[in-house]
Amino acid sequence: MNTVAHTPAVALQGVHKSFNDTPALTDLEVVAPNGKITVLLGPNGAGKTTAIRCITGAMSADSGSVRTLGLDPERDGEEVRSQCGVVSARPALYDRLTGWDNLIYAAELHSVERRIMKDRIRVSAERFGIEQSLDVQVGGYSTGMKTRLALARSVLHEPQLLLFDEPTSGLDPESAQAVLKLIREMTADGHTIVMCTHHLVEAEGLADHVIMLDGGTDLVSGQPGDLTRTFWPEDSVDISIDDDPSILGDLSIIAGVRSAEPMNRGVRVILDDPSVTPDVVSAIVHAGARVTRVVPHEPTLEDLYFAVRRDAHDLGESMPKEMAR
Amino acid sequence: MSWHRTFTVARTDIRQLVLAKDFWMPMSILGSIFFVVVPLVLLFSIASLGDVDAVQNIADTLEVLPAKAQAQIKGDTPQGRTSYALAVFLFAPMAVVVPLTISTAVGAATLVGERERGTGEFLAHSPAATKEIYLGKLMASLVPGYLTTMVGFTLYSLIVNLIVGPEVGGWFFPTQQWWLLMLWVLPGFLLIGLSLVLRLSGRVKSTAAAQQASGLITLPLIAVSYAQASGAIYGTITTTIMIGAIAWFIGLVSTSRGMSGIRRQRLLGVADGV
Numbered sequence: 056m057n058t059v060a061h062t063p064a065v066a067l068q069g070v071h072k073s074f075n076d077t078p079a080l081t082d083l084e085v086v087a088p089n090g091k092i093t094v095l096l097g098p099n100g101a102g103k104t105t106a107i108r109c110i111t112g113a114m115s116a117d118s119g120s121v122r123t124l125g126l127d128p129e130r131d132g133e134e135v136r137s138q139c140g141v142v143s144a145r146p147a148l149y150d151r152l153t154g155w156d157n158l159i160y161a162a163e164l165h166s167v168e169r170r171i172m173k174d175r176i177r178v179s180a181e182r183f184g185i186e187q188s189l190d191v192q193v194g195g196y197s198t199g200m201k202t203r204l205a206l207a208r209s210v211l212h213e214p215q216l217l218l219f220d221e222p223t224s225g226l227d228p229e230s231a232q233a234v235l236k237l238i239r240e241m242t243a244d245g246h247t248i249v250m251c252t253h254h255l256v257e258a259e260g261l262a263d264h265v266i267m268l269d270g271g272t273d274l275v276s277g278q279p280g281d282l283t284r285t286f287w288p289e290d291s292v293d294i295s296i297d298d299d300p301s302i303l304g305d306l307s308i309i310a311g312v313r314s315a316e317p318m319n320r321g322v323r324v325i326l327d328d329p330s331v332t333p334d335v336v337s338a339i340v341h342a343g344a345r346v347t348r349v350v351p352h353e354p355t356l357e358d359l360y361f362a363v364r365r366d367a368h369d370l371g372e373s374m375p376k377e378m379a380r
Numbered sequence: 381m382s383w384h385r386t387f388t389v390a391r392t393d394i395r396q397l398v399l400a401k402d403f404w405m406p407m408s409i410l411g412s413i414f415f416v417v418v419p420l421v422l423l424f425s426i427a428s429l430g431d432v433d434a435v436q437n438i439a440d441t442l443e444v445l446p447a448k449a450q451a452q453i454k455g456d457t458p459q460g461r462t463s464y465a466l467a468v469f470l471f472a473p474m475a476v477v478v479p480l481t482i483s484t485a486v487g488a489a490t491l492v493g494e495r496e497r498g499t500g501e502f503l504a505h506s507p508a509a510t511k512e513i514y515l516g517k518l519m520a521s522l523v524p525g526y527l528t529t530m531v532g533f534t535l536y537s538l539i540v541n542l543i544v545g546p547e548v549g550g551w552f553f554p555t556q557q558w559w560l561l562m563l564w565v566l567p568g569f570l571l572i573g574l575s576l577v578l579r580l581s582g583r584v585k586s587t588a589a590a591q592q593a594s595g596l597i598t599l600p601l602i603a604v605s606y607a608q609a610s611g612a613i614y615g616t617i618t619t620t621i622m623i624g625a626i627a628w629f630i631g632l633v634s635t636s637r638g639m640s641g642i643r644r645q646r647l648l649g650v651a652d653g654v
Contacts, residue, residue, distance in 0.1 A: 108504070108505075108645075108648060111504075111505045112644070113501075113504035113505050113644055113645065113647075113648060114504075114644070114645045114648060115645065132507075132509075132644075133507045133509060134507075136505060136506060136507040137507040139505065141501075141502075141505040143498070143501040143502070143505075145498035145501065146498075147498045147499050147500075147501040147502040148499065148502075149392070149396060149497075149499055150497075151396045151399045151400060152392070152395065152396060152399070156392070156395065160388065160392045161502075161506070163384070163385070163388040164385055164388060164389075164506045164507060164508050165506070165507060166382070166384070166385075166507070192399075218505075
């Protein structure tokens with residue numbers, strides 16, 4: 056039992072996949088821990104959708120190892136897919152059918168017991184706020200409603216693993232927020248979620264675990280906090296001033312300050328010791344500058360994303376990947 | 381293999397076809413033309429014309445039919461014999477044309493249509509095996525064509541019996557050969573056509589391409605079926621049973637190969653070589 060509990064929900068190792076001669080995945084490593092939200096972050100064409108398809112066995116990898124819930128989707132495809140709930144970038148719904156019929160179809164394909172099927176559908180529809188629209192043909196749904204229906208469909212059979220591929224694509228900001236909130240709520244039920252996105256804002260605050268992809272390979276992976284600490288191990292503080300930063304002189308002579316980088320109307324000070332921040336501010340004021348804002352620099356996923364991509368392009372993609380491993 | 385899932389796929393596809401008025405309206409019109417309008421006009425004309433030279437001429441041409449077929453023709457007057465021969469022998473091949481046309485139109489769009497609409501992604505990620513999906517789609521393609529034909533056949537039987545029956549001593553249709561053609565020979569030919577069309581549908585890039593290419597398969601098949609259906613009607617019961625058995629054998633082999641040949645990835649928006 057312990058072995059199962061410690062087995063990651065998804066483990067891809069050295070996965071390669073090409074379409075004709077075009078590589079889609081190259082030596083991809085993905086590990087998604089149980090009960091967490093893992094976000095596959097990357098630009099269009101990074102290989103996120105292909106990775107999802109390999110995870111369920113909808114597509115076969117050319118080489119490498121794919122394990123989903125401890126099983127090989129190639130060999131145990133039916134078992135794997137019956138434990139997965141997928142929402143694709145296009146909601147993949149049958150427009151001519153009603154919402155109810157779409158859900159019935161999914162429930163029957165997933166062999167949900169007939170005696171509990173209708174209750175499950177009602178509960179799922181209520182959870183995602185579409186119970187009033189179930190009798191309407193899906194062709195008449197808004198994009199937001201379609202996404203909600205696709206989400207309801209993905210949880211009907213109570214899967215262990217949820218795979219969401221750009222679930223907010225095409226949604227207005229309000230609907231996107233609502234969908235993200237629903238996704239967040241799902242982890243409270245113990246679901247393992249793997250979500251693809253290229254929206255950094257979505258990943259921020261949602262991801263327990265991030266895997267950055269580019270060109271079909273993983274650049275870095277880990278918990279967002281750990282990753283930012285890897286890239287920015289020192290504390291730093293952003294100080295905004297009303298004057299030209301050149302008047303400040305060399306701030307690194309202050310004890311506890313490692314370096315200072317001028318920014319637009321300010322300076323980023325890298326600190327060995329965060330407690331010297333008041334001394335730095337005092338020195339700046341002393342130099343004749345008017346301080347307007349002092350903010351500790353907390354790197355966001357966006358900072359991390361661009362830093363990783365910059366390093367990957369500057370130093371070759373192996374550098375950050377090796378570093379992450 | 382789960383038959384429940386196979387039937388679920390078939391039932392859902394049929395349900396979508398029922399809801400697609402733009403699909404079943406033209407198909408109903410096609411069936412009506414072949415099974416109702418043309419026979420009604422032709423048989424009614426002959427019945428109304430009476431014993432004129434034109435009918436006598438048609439009656440004379442019946443001599444080109446095989447001896448066994450000629451021996452089956454009922455009726456004492458040239459008018460009655462002509463009507464009987466037309467009803468029983470001339471219209472037999474249309475029973476093959478209608479279902480093949482309708483079923484291949486459905487079948488051609490079925491797999492590639494899922495991919496085009498993006499719903500193939502849902503099926504590909506579902507636990508349904510590709511064999512179950514293929515077989516479900518095959519059933520869903522077969523049912524509309526066969527159902528239209530059986531409804532058309534029932535109407536045709538009524539028309540024939542009402543118009544020609546009085547001329548030949550009462551209701552006579554369907555004959556034994558027609559029963560065999562409809563219930564044994566025809567499904568076999570449908571199976572051959574659909575198994576090939578579905579394989580094609582899983583390989584091409586678009587529904588339009590699938591429909592173009594399926595024409596290449598169905599036209600020769602219609603020609604062969606036409607000839608064989610005629611043979612089944614003209615020949616003995618044994619010949620009819622044999623023709624049906626061969627069609628079923630080829631159809632089942634082709635279906636089995638189709639089931640094993642389809643790949644899950646073909647349901648997705650991207651596939652090797654597509």
